[in-house]
Amino acid sequence: MMTKPYLALGLAGPHLVELTTNHQLLERWDALPVAFSVLGIDRIDGSAPAPVTLSSSAVGATLASATKRGRFLIAASPQRDHPYNIARRVASLAHLSGGRSGLLIGVRDAYAPEGPKDAPAWGGAGLGGGAPLNAQTAYDTARAVRALEQSWPYDSIIGDRETGILVESNRILHVDIENSFSIAGPLNAPAPETGASVIAWYAETATDRPPTSDDTPIELILGAAGSVPVVALGKEPPVGQFAGIVLRAGIEQSVSELLDAAERWLADGFVPSALGGSLRATLNLSLPAPLPSTARAAFPVPQPHVSL
Amino acid sequence: MLGYLPAAWKTPHLKKDAFVDPEYWENLGKTAERGTLDAIFLADGPLLGDPAYDANPIRLEPTVNWGHVAAATSRVGLVATASSTFNDPFELAERFLSFDHQTGGRAAWNVVTTRGVPAARNFGMPDIPFRDDRYERANEFVDVVRALWASAATGRDVHFHGGFFDIDGRLRVPPSKQGHPVIFQAGGSPQGRELAGRAAEGVFAAELTKNQAIEHYRLVKGFARSNGRSPDDIKILPGLLLSLGSTEEEARRRSDEIHDAGPPSYSIGWLSQAIGFDASKLELDEPFPEEVLAPIGNAQSFLGSIGFRESIITQIRKTNPTVRSYLKQTRYTGSGHAGFVGTPEQLADHIEDWFHAGAIDGFNLQPDRLIDGLDVIVDELVPILRERGLYRHQYETETLREHFQAASPTPPF
Ligand SMILES: Cc1cc2nc3c(=O)[nH]c(=O)nc-3n(C[C@H](O)[C@H](O)[C@H](O)COP(=O)(O)O)c2cc1C
Numbered sequence: 001m002m003t004k005p006y007l008a009l010g011l012a013g014p015h016l017v018e019l020t021t022n023h024q025l026l027e028r029w030d031a032l033p034v035a036f037s038v039l040g041i042d043r044i045d046g047s048a049p050a051p052v053t054l055s056s057s058a059v060g061a062t063l064a065s066a067t068k069r070g071r072f073l074i075a076a077s078p079q080r081d082h083p084y085n086i087a088r089r090v091a092s093l094a095h096l097s098g099g100r101s102g103l104l105i106g107v108r109d110a111y112a113p114e115g116p117k118d119a120p121a122w123g124g125a126g127l128g129g130g131a132p133l134n135a136q137t138a139y140d141t142a143r144a145v146r147a148l149e150q151s152w153p154y155d156s157i158i159g160d161r162e163t164g165i166l167v168e169s170n171r172i173l174h175v176d177i178e179n180s181f182s183i184a185g186p187l188n189a190p191a192p193e194t195g196a197s198v199i200a201w202y203a204e205t206a207t208d209r210p211p212t213s214d215d216t217p218i219e220l221i222l223g224a225a226g227s228v229p230v231v232a233l234g235k236e237p238p239v240g241q242f243a244g245i246v247l248r249a250g251i252e253q254s255v256s257e258l259l260d261a262a263e264r265w266l267a268d269g270f271v272p273s274a275l276g277g278s279l280r281a282t283l284n285l286s287l288p289a290p291l292p293s294t295a296r297a298a299f300p301v302p303q304p305h306v307s308l
Numbered sequence: 309m310l311g312y313l314p315a316a317w318k319t320p321h322l323k324k325d326a327f328v329d330p331e332y333w334e335n336l337g338k339t340a341e342r343g344t345l346d347a348i349f350l351a352d353g354p355l356l357g358d359p360a361y362d363a364n365p366i367r368l369e370p371t372v373n374w375g376h377v378a379a380a381t382s383r384v385g386l387v388a389t390a391s392s393t394f395n396d397p398f399e400l401a402e403r404f405l406s407f408d409h410q411t412g413g414r415a416a417w418n419v420v421t422t423r424g425v426p427a428a429r430n431f432g433m434p435d436i437p438f439r440d441d442r443y444e445r446a447n448e449f450v451d452v453v454r455a456l457w458a459s460a461a462t463g464r465d466v467h468f469h470g471g472f473f474d475i476d477g478r479l480r481v482p483p484s485k486q487g488h489p490v491i492f493q494a495g496g497s498p499q500g501r502e503l504a505g506r507a508a509e510g511v512f513a514a515e516l517t518k519n520q521a522i523e524h525y526r527l528v529k530g531f532a533r534s535n536g537r538s539p540d541d542i543k544i545l546p547g548l549l550l551s552l553g554s555t556e557e558e559a560r561r562r563s564d565e566i567h568d569a570g571p572p573s574y575s576i577g578w579l580s581q582a583i584g585f586d587a588s589k590l591e592l593d594e595p596f597p598e599e600v601l602a603p604i605g606n607a608q609s610f611l612g613s614i615g616f617r618e619s620i621i622t623q624i625r626k627t628n629p630t631v632r633s634y635l636k637q638t639r640y641t642g643s644g645h646a647g648f649v650g651t652p653e654q655l656a657d658h659i660e661d662w663f664h665a666g667a668i669d670g671f672n673l674q675p676d677r678l679i680d681g682l683d684v685i686v687d688e689l690v691p692i693l694r695e696r697g698l699y700r701h702q703y704e705t706e707t708l709r710e711h712f713q714a715a716s717p718t719p720p721f
Pocket residue numbers: 350351352353389419420421422423439494495496497498499500512513514547612613614615616
């Protein structure tokens with residue numbers, strides 16, 4: 001039996017500006033039963049930079065507040081960014097959007113200048129660190145973001161007014177990551193109530209696929225070599241069985257053209273996704289395993305206290 | 309950020325996870341806007357202190373947090389702190405200009421250099437760089453960011469080759485309604501003040517006395533002038549920790565209650581950090597020994613703020629209190645930042661006094677507990693200031709930079 005794919009949207013730089021500066025578009029976007037939208041897919045899919053763009057997380061912050069149902073992936077890459085800083089924005093968006101957000105991690109950032117030759121990923125920050133600009137570095141970034149988002153279990157927030165203990169902070173863990181990055185952790189925000197954010201990868205060909213490991217943080221692969229191919233607006237969906245399809249507008253096409261096409265596709269051949277709810281629940285992804293029990297506690301067991 | 313006092317979370321008005329609750333933040337923004345405040349401010353650092361008894365170490369990323377609040381408000385300015393030590397200037401410039409674009413020109417970047425080993429360890433460094441190195445980097449960082457913001461308007465590439473950064477490229481983010489974000493600087497060291505005089509449009513200072521504040525006000529405005537800027541282009545806003553009540557008695561009771569609801573290890577830990585001496589080793593019922601008050605041996609490796617430390621030592625020398633009574637007394641007089649405990653009327657007097665003395669352009673008010681403290685500022689303090697002709701009745705300007713430009717000019721000095 002054929003199961004129908006879900007629909008997702010791919011927005012490039014100019015669409016981010018168009019969508020967030022137009023209330024009617026935001027309303028239409030929010031009412032569309034698609035699985036998610038990628039905010040700035042052109043940042044990481046090998047495209048040339050468009051004339052305009054916005055940081056994905058800034059757009060995500062607007063959408064988290066100005067809309068109630070639409071889900072989205074922000075695009076980020078370690079080219080000029082650090083996993084700790086990415087993890088903070090990812091976790092913050094998850095809290096503020098009620099879990100409607102996730103991360104699409106990219107190898108390169110089309111809009112950013114190259115860093116130094118010996119350490120083009122994060123090396124441009126001039127702190128002495130940095131790594132090669134390759135799939136392994138992006139993968140290590142994703143692993144760090146995942147671990148950091150899990151470093152502080154949400155249910156450790158107890159708010160016990162009797163004992164004066166707000167957080168069972170002994171349950172907060174260092175991540176002690178040593179890969180392309182060295183990160184002690186923990187993150188300075190708790191894990192989202194809806195669980196760690198979904199992390200996606202983009203692979204057009206088999207060689208673009210992510211490295212693998214037992215603790216892979218990658219739960220979704222967009223692109224022809226993944227389970228959710230990307231189709232340019234104006235083209236037909238590919239033949240075959242896919243979990244979903246990302247319908248991607250070109251920079252000369254408008255957001256309303258994209259939304260028009262999405263409405264047509266949803267009426268024919270695609271399964272509508274729930275309106276609202278977390279991205280993880282919508283994609284039917286289980287919660288990732290928690291950090292290993294061997295991880296170092298970041299703080300001592302809190303004690304009830306007396307005043308000065 | 310639930311309020312500057314650790315026990316702010318204990319009020320029944322708050323859900324246990326209010327600090328990550330979108331509605332909590334939206335309401336703060338809307339309340340501030342009801343009071344036509346110029347801006348709301350978020351401190352920041354890329355590290356976690358122990359949140360066992362206190363929500364203050366918990367931090368959503370400020371550009372995301374304020375970006376969210378921006379969509380629920382339309383006029384209030386949004387100041388987001390970010391480190392010049394633990395960011396890449398290209399990414400930061402792109403993100404802050406995007407944030408400014410999304411807020412309709414209401415954004416500011418508060419430049420801090422960040423202290424603390426735990427922050428360094430999140431970025432693969434054994435320790436933070438010395439203060440001089442952090443400020444040298446901060447200076448160059450700010451130059452790169454400003455050049456990139458300019459590139460967004462001109463469309464021309466930046467070619468920057470400095471001691472820390474090499475950037476060939478430009479931003480493709482559209483300029484915001486105010487062009488680019490306002491820059492703030494926070495920190496009281498000489499290096500911080502120079503950076504402020506050169507590049508900042510707002511300064512968060514830590515001032516305990518009016519005379520100190522006047523001196524600092526003139527110094528920083530003087531730096532601005534010697535950099536070819538108008539003293540009006542930089543607004544000086546010291547922090548002021550607040551407990552307000554309808555009588556002085558009630559305000560003190562409120563302050564005592566929220567203080568007593570928190571653990572004493574906080575004030576002891578805070579003092580240790582601020583003066584560079586382990587205060588838990590001190591006799592609580594003895595005065596401070598001279599070795600604690602003497603000038604700092606190695607200013608480079610001192611982790612605290614030199615500005616904060618100076619203010620505190622001056623204060624202690626003035627009254628020579630016991631350690632316990634200093635810790636209790638700072639409930640009323642402030643701890644690094646000045647404190648204020650009293651009625652809205654008295655606070656209006658205080659603001660008016662410092663303003664007319666040429667000590668401030670405004671205050672960065674920090675309520676003990678925001679959930680009810682901000683309402684008192686908005687519904688009781690602001691109307692008094694309006695009556696006295698000291699504050700706007702409604703927003704007459706749109707962007708944060710315009711809000712600032714609408715303020716009174718710097719008095720002659
Ligand atoms: C009023 C005020 C607010 C500050 N806020 C922050 C902050 O949010 N984050 C931070 O890392 N440092 C903050 N700082 C610290 C300074 O940016 C600086 O890192 C530190 O004070 C050491 O440098 P200094 O000697 O110049 O003050 C603040 C300092 C002052 C005086």
